[in-house]
Amino acid sequence: MAVKKITQRWLYNSFLVILVILCSFVVVFSFGLRGYYYNSVSHAVKQRAGANETLLLTYSQDSTIDLPLQIRHMVEDFSDKDKIEMMAIDNQGRVFITSSGFEPDASLEMPDYKLARESSNGIGEFRGNVSGEEIYAVTYLSPVNSDELSAFRYVTSLSKVNHQIMFFIILIISIGIAIIFFVIMSSSYFISSIVNPVSSIGETARRIAQGDLKARLTKTHDDELGDLCDIINHMAEELQTTENMKNEFISSVSHELRTPLAAIKGWGETILSDKEMDRETMDKGMQVIIKETQRLSSMVEELLDFSRLQSGNLKMNMGKLDIVAEIEDVVLMYTERAKRENIQLIWNETDSFFIVYGDVNRLRQVLVNIIDNAIKYSDSGDTVTVSIAQQDENILITIRDTGIGISAVDLPQVKNKFYKANSTRRGSGIGLAVADEIIAMHGGSLSLDSIQGEGTTVTITLPLYKEKKNQQ
Ligand SMILES: Nc1ncnc2c1ncn2[C@@H]1O[C@H](COP(=O)(O)OP(=O)(O)O)[C@@H](O)[C@H]1O
Ligand SMILES: [Mg+2]
Secondary structure (H helix, E strand, O other), X not given: XXXXXXXXXXXXXXXXXXXXXXXXXXXXXXXXXXXXXXXXXHHHHHHHXXXXXXXXXXXHHOOOOOHHHHHHHHHHOOOXXXXXXXXXXXXXXXXXXXXXXXXXXXXXXXXXXXXHHHOOOOEEEEEEEEOOEEEEEEEEEOOOOOOOEEEEEEEEEOHHHHHHHHHHHHHHHHHHHHHHHHHHHHHXXXXXXXXXXXXXXXXXXXXXXXXXXXXXXXXXXXXXXXXXXXXXXXXXXXXXXXXXXXXXXXHXXXXXXXXXXXXXXXXXXXXXXXXXXXXXXXXXXXXXXXXXXXXXXXXXXXXXXXXXXXXXXXXXXXXXXXXXHHHHHHHHHHHHHHHHOOOEEEEOOOOOOOEEEEOHHHHHHHHHHHHHHHHHOOOOOOEEEEEEEEEOOEEEEEEEEOOOOOOOOXXXXXXXXXXXXXXXXXXXXXXXHHHHHHHHHOOXXXXXXXXXXXXXXXXXEEEOOOHHHHHO
């Protein structure tokens, strides 16, 4: 399909134009050449005729000269008689002597002689076929009043000239055909050098579209087509990564959902079947059920937020808030868990009072996410330090941990949705993506610094609230 179309376009756009130009050139050249040759023949003949006319006038002025004899000499000794036949015509319009030496033919047709007699300058020209041969003839009426001579006539055959013209026309047509042949050869090479890679690119792109994400193109040219190959390969790689991430996400989310569900189911069944269960065990079971339910609901919330974020439906409920109070609250919330996991959670208290303009629940959610990560990706004995400071018009919240850290390869990616640098710990891989987006919606930024094996520092920058903002 593509082959046909590109070839067709080439045929219309370039080949036809070249063909028309070449044909016009051949036609113009042929006519020009013919005109040029015929003109030179006519010019040469007229030059001889002019010279003879002058000679005749000179003779006529000299009374000692025998004019009829001189005329005979002039015709018989005509210097170009091998190419041009010179004739002398008498007053009856009959050729009485010719340079060819043959007996003059009385029945000879002489249209140019007739024309000369009718014309005002006494010159008549004729070009055409006479007894099967193309000739050029010109008649000059005699400028001298003579009893015998009425005109000189010059005749030359055009067959040699016509052969010459024919030769050149055939030559130029052959050159034209050679050019067309060359154009067709080089263009078909050029077209196939585009069309063939394009159809193989199309073939691979189709395979990728049909789900064969492992299909790759081999780059054969280092040009625009090569670039196209690179782009398509890159696209396929990205698709492959997204596909892998999606699969991993589904499996990790399923796992995340299954673990608390198993605990809830297990405890539920135990409580139901054991009628004599003591109060303490039952309370413990109930606590697990509540905790796991909470985990499930927060996970579902996270997923819902993520889906709202993707569709652009995440609404912000903005207002003035004391960010220090929120941090303290979240730290307090995690103190129990940190202690349990033998992780030191330190809050660098401050006397300052920082007000930001934002959605209190969303910002809490971000803090929960980041502190949760810090604890989750730390081991027993590690420390998590939360602090706040002012920098110009912004506040900086830093959450530093001495946990497992993130490798330099993963670091630029961890903010991407579904990206998990570490699959040994539970998580959906969307926490940082959501947090980053929420902070961006507050006009701030979220950055990560990490050294693998040493720990991670997350810095949240938020603009300080300014009175102006509230005046609207
Ligand atoms: N404090 C941290 N220490 C080490 N790795 C971290 C930390 N915070 C985030 N990460 C890495 O970044 C990834 C993405 O984090 P996140 O989006 O919160 O996903 P999740 O917590 O569900 O795995 C994590 O899977 C983890 O590999
Ligand atoms: Mg997380």
